Amino acid sequence: MASVSRVLQSEWTKIRSVRSTLWTLAAALVVTIALSALICVFTKSEFDDMPVRDRMTFDPTYTSFAGMGLGQLAMIAFGVLVVSAEYNTGMIRSSLAAVPQRGTFLWCKVLVAGLLVLVVGMVTSFLTFFIGQALLGDHGASLGDTGVLRAVFGGGLYMALIALFAMGATFVLRSPMLAFGILMPFFFLISNILGGVSATKKVAQYLPDQAGTTVMSVVPETLDRPYGPWAGLLIMVAWAVVALVAGFFVLKKRDA
Template sequence: MAATQVIRSEWTKIRSVASTLWTLSLAAVVTIALGMLISALSASQFDEMNAGDRSTFDPTFISFAGMSLGQLAMIVFGVLVVSNEYSTGMIRVSLAAVPQRGAFLFGKISVAAGLALVVGLVTSFVAFFLGQAMLGEHKASIGDTGVLRAVIGGGLYMTLIAVFSMGVAAILRSPMLSLGILMPFFFLISNILGNVDATKKIGRYLPDQAGSKIMQVVPSTGDDAPYGPWGGLAIMAIWVAAALLGGYVTLKRRDA
């Protein structure tokens, strides 16, 4: 089957499964709504902040506060895109139609990643502009130094989270097992490693912590990471590439 036919087939699969589209919609709504709420709260409390907090006040990053929950839906989307076929047994039919397993996986990942990128970028820009509206006089402008990079980076971050989840799902081939590992990894283990003094140097190289630096314009207090915004995103991309490689090797060596 030609590459264009594989991509068209994968697009049809994703579009026909309501749960995958709903998770993308949820990612956008949660990210935007929570970002607006926290931006409004930050604006109301700005006058009560001390000089240190005001010096590190990052209006751009605050508008992305909802990203921490929005990425949950992106993880679910990435897992469902890949593992749905294993849980339903349709993977056998798919591989019979596309025997070249590399082409099959590439087609699936490219279509899902493209969709995640569109949703991620739209979500990031909307979250930024609505968040800044909530911040009022404390807002940042899209033309300020580093802001456009941070906004585009927010969309890239959401996309990479989804693609990383796809790679993990391709390795584990089970939606429950994949979510059972990814959820604690991002929402428990990463936070613990990143906030405990003894493990901070390890935590800063985890995909979410390294990647989120792309969304920061004002460095936070005590930020001594040896990489910048694009360096952090590159570290995240390495994690994603490793997950995809693992998924490809697993698909290549195991039976459907």
């Protein structure tokens, strides 16, 4: 039976040795911060011209995370690459030969990658918040304000969960092209379209990205959801768990 500590070390070595995975994490951080900062600059310059109702319900915390919608795509790319790289190169056969316990193999990969994206997600979330609030100036919020610390921590958790969801989906799909071809359009286009159409809006509210981002809002009027921030995060957790469990069963039942 393979030693868990050795499997963990092996998975960490795999992630470090594939440059594309590390670049996607760097892209998630840079894109999120840069786009969020730009939106905060524009928001501050146009704040006085906003309708009174929008100014009264303005959520500076959620505004500072405006770039996370694009940054999450880099996290999805990381999740896809961490899993699909082995299928793409055929290394999966060697990995499973070295670690025949497929559950051990999968959960060690998830643990190592999950801790890494959690750290990157938290750093990204806190930096995005502090830079965004500095740019918003007098319209900004403080970390000590009600609900703000929860929202900032939630932002980091959301980015980690979206990567784990992508990992689970890729274990099911096994093909990098198929995983990218489904996940990227879904989160970048389809989810937003479904959320903007009245006929599908109620269903779209329970999609992973729309539910998960609720945890980053502080002002209730910011998002029209039938559940609160923590419930939204739990929905996102459920999506990630289902994807990973499905990935485990596919890995266990199918040949490499």
